[in-house]
Amino acid sequence: MSTTDRTTGRTTALREHLPLVLVGLPGAGKTTVARLLARELRTVSVDLDAEIRRRARMSVPAIFEAEGEEGFRDRETSALRSLLTGAATTAGVISLGGGAVLRPANRDMLAGHTVVHLSVTPATAAARVGDGCGRPLMAGPQAPAPQDAGDLAVRSRMEQLAAERSDLYAQVATLTVVADDLTPEAVAEEVLRRLERPAPAREPAAPPAPAADPDGLVTVSVGGARPYDVVIGRGLESCVTEAVAAAPGHGAGGVAIVHADALDERARALEAALTAAGARVTRVTVPGGEAAKCTAVLDRVWRALGAFRMGRDGCVVALGGGATTDLAGFAAATWLRGVSVVQVPTTLLAMVDAAVGGKTGIDTAAGKNLVGAFHPPAAVVCDLETLSTLGDEDLRAGLGEVVKCGLIADPAILDLMLASPPADLLSPHCAVLAELVARSVAVKADVVSEDLTEAGSREILNYGHTYAHAIETVTGYVWRHGEAVAVGCVFAAEVAHRSGRIDADLLLTHRRALAAAGLPVSFPEGVGRYEELAEVMLSDKKVRSGRIRMVLLNGLAQPVWGVEPREAVLREAHAAVTSDGTPKP
Numbered sequence: 255m256s257t258t259d260r261t262t263g264r265t266t267a268l269r270e271h272l273p274l275v276l277v278g279l280p281g282a283g284k285t286t287v288a289r290l291l292a293r294e295l296r297t298v299s300v301d302l303d304a305e306i307r308r309r310a311r312m313s314v315p316a317i318f319e320a321e322g323e324e325g326f327r328d329r330e331t332s333a334l335r336s337l338l339t340g341a342a343t344t345a346g347v348i349s350l351g352g353g354a355v356l357r358p359a360n361r362d363m364l365a366g367h368t369v370v371h372l373s374v375t376p377a378t379a380a381a382r383v384g385d386g387c388g389r390p391l392m393a394g395p396q397a398p399a400p401q402d403a404g405d406l407a408v409r410s411r412m413e414q415l416a417a418e419r420s421d422l423y424a425q426v427a428t429l430t431v432v433a434d435d436l437t438p439e440a441v442a443e444e445v446l447r448r449l450e451r452p453a454p455a456r457e458p459a460a461p462p463a464p465a466a467d468p469d470g471l472v473t474v475s476v477g478g479a480r481p482y483d484v485v486i487g488r489g490l491e492s493c494v495t496e497a498v499a500a501a502p503g504h505g506a507g508g509v510a511i512v513h514a515d516a517l518d519e520r521a522r523a524l525e526a527a528l529t530a531a532g533a534r535v536t537r538v539t540v541p542g543g544e545a546a547k548c549t550a551v552l553d554r555v556w557r558a559l560g561a562f563r564m565g566r567d568g569c570v571v572a573l574g575g576g577a578t579t580d581l582a583g584f585a586a587a588t589w590l591r592g593v594s595v596v597q598v599p600t601t602l603l604a605m606v607d608a609a610v611g612g613k614t615g616i617d618t619a620a621g622k623n624l625v626g627a628f629h630p631p632a633a634v635v636c637d638l639e640t641l642s643t644l645g646d647e648d649l650r651a652g653l654g655e656v657v658k659c660g661l662i663a664d665p666a667i668l669d670l671m672l673a674s675p676p677a678d679l680l681s682p683h684c685a686v687l688a689e690l691v692a693r694s695v696a697v698k699a700d701v702v703s704e705d706l707t708e709a710g711s712r713e714i715l716n717y718g719h720t721y722a723h724a725i726e727t728v729t730g731y732v733w734r735h736g737e738a739v740a741v742g743c744v745f746a747a748e749v750a751h752r753s754g755r756i757d758a759d760l761l762l763t764h765r766r767a768l769a770a771a772g773l774p775v776s777f778p779e780g781v782g783r784y785e786e787l788a789e790v791m792l793s794d795k796k797v798r799s800g801r802i803r804m805v806l807l808n809g810l811a812q813p814v815w816g817v818e819p820r821e822a823v824l825r826e827a828h829a830a831v832t833s834d835g836t837p838k839p
């Protein structure tokens with residue numbers, strides 16, 4: 255971690271979070287990260303176990319032997335109290351022992367402090383603590399002799415600790431950092447970076463809507479290693495031609511318009527415009543909807559690109575809904591190991607989500623979106639005019655991802671939705687829809703600019719998707735993606751509410767905002783049993799070490815990721831979203 259590029263101002267601002275408390279499983283890296291953070295924040299680091307040892311003048315195993323776990327916990331509570339509230343109060347970085355969150359009194363003491371949960375899977379934690387030597391609670395009833403048996407015992411003990419404590423860590427944490435694949439330096443950097451963001455308030459101020467230029471065109475820039483613009487407006491045919499000309503390769507190796515069959519007329523017009531601009535152009539027609547996202551259709555696209563002899567300096571133009579942009583984007587990512595793609599989304603959902611951010615892919619027998627690549631587009635052109643031919647059901651489904659953006663990052667979206675007459679939300683010519691598109695794109699751009707490959711914070715865009723993808727799979731893709739996301743968001747809210755993270759008001763806000771858009775908030779009972787959905791959720795890409803991990807909210811626009819809810823909570827949440835029997839419209 256570089257300290258030289260940190261300004262004094264940054265450090266001063268971050269020191270407002272002191273005392274800063276780190277929690278997590280044994281082996282999560284709390285002590286090391288606390289030292290790194292303390293150095294950066296020009297303060298001291300205190301290891302609570304070391305503090306207990308110092309006061310008792312005994313080792314932790316010796317305290318356990320002499321006083322039992324209860325005796326150790328009493329000492330822990332008293333040491334924590336004096337560090338946080340007593341005479342020994344320190345404005346340092348305090349790393350807690352893995353079990354310090356077990357006592358309600360300790361959890362109460364943490365309320366109001368900045369508490370960072372360093373989240374690791376039991377497998378990571380077990381690998382890091384080795385044989386657990388010096389950690390009394392890691393010892394099993396008998397020490398098994400062979401090394402493999404010892405490893406297994408530590409792993410299973412760690413799984414038990416995680417099952418007992420994950421919800422408690424989540425309850426006290428104001429920030430969660432997934433630390434499995436990161437060095438301690440990278441974890442510390444991530445903590446500082448996230449603390450630097452404005453402190454999450456109960457009702458965060460809404461970010462301003464991206465502004466339109468005099469022609470009514472809104473441009474949202476996406477950062478990262480391969481930056482690009484998303485333009486939003488009306489009558490943007492010429493923007494597509496310009497985007498192809500500006501893309502890497504400039505379309506010199508040929509331009510292939512991959513389009514959904516419903517968009518034949520538009521594709522032909524685009525073909526004419528690109529040809530008039532001097533490009534060599536072909537069109538590849540694919541089925542509309544999820545049916546396009548399969549190996550057979552992908553193979554057909556590859557064959558067409560081969561017959562067309564598209565070179566590395568070629569460009570794919572994806573024209574259609576999210577299914578088309580996912581498929582065509584993946585064809586572009588894989589053809590000659592990667593050619594440019596210009597995304598031209600024609601559904602609301604594809605404009606606000608699928609076409610932005612570079613996630614491309616197809617479905618396979620193994621599950622939805624399990625094969626794909628991160629392949630950022632050269633540009634995204636959202637022509638709101640194209641929405642005029644889209645059916646109400648598809649428009650409404652797109653609002654599912656819009657509400658998601660409101661819940662995770664921009665509450666002004668929810669205000670707009672709740673204040674607008676339902677007809678306006680489905681009217682492509684209404685200003686409110688244009689603002690919703692611009693705001694949602696801005697949310698997505700913000701997230702993917704920081705984390706293209708979903709190494710961490712990008713997971714928040716998957717809010718509601720753990721359950722949504724399961725619904726889509728068990729119903730054979732009869733549900734539209736956005737409809738499934740709507741129910742998935744309510745499911746996530748039920749989980750968060752039952753884990754003590756969000757209050758009943760925010761749970762209700764989920765249902766109200768989705769219902770305002772006419773979206774389903776429940777899943778018909780009997781269509782998917784919990785066991786069936788859980789089986790699919792275990793194939794979700796966020797799963798680590800075989801455990802379901804979810805994105806949850808700690809409050810409005812306060813998403814946390816990498817949370818492993820208890821199975822009982824998942825079951826209860828499933829029951830809650832199937833109980834009112836409201837069928838899919």
Ligand SMILES: NC(=O)c1ccc[n+]([C@@H]2O[C@H](COP(=O)([O-])OP(=O)(O)OC[C@H]3O[C@@H](n4cnc5c(N)ncnc54)[C@H](O)[C@@H]3O)[C@@H](O)[C@H]2O)c1
Pocket residue numbers: 514515516517541542543544547574575576577578580600601602603604607608609610611612613614623640641642643644645648651652734735736
């Ligand atoms: N890559 C990502 O980040 C991402 C994000 C969200 C969703 N997705 C994916 O997007 C897909 C859903 O996308 P969708 O909701 O856009 O549905 P879709 O692509 O299935 O399109 C819905 C239907 O509308 C038709 N259509 C498209 N544009 C039209 C228009 N202007 N007029 C008339 N008909 C039109 C399509 O041909 C299709 O029949 C899912 O596969 C989902 O997994 C991907």
Ligand SMILES: O=C(O)C(=O)C[C@@H](O)[C@H](O)[C@H](O)COP(=O)(O)O
Pocket residue numbers: 607611613622623624655708712713715716719795
């Ligand atoms: O862009 C992302 O990242 C998302 O998770 C956006 C989701 O809304 C979208 O449905 C995406 O396709 C889901 O991706 P997956 O990785 O869960 O397949």
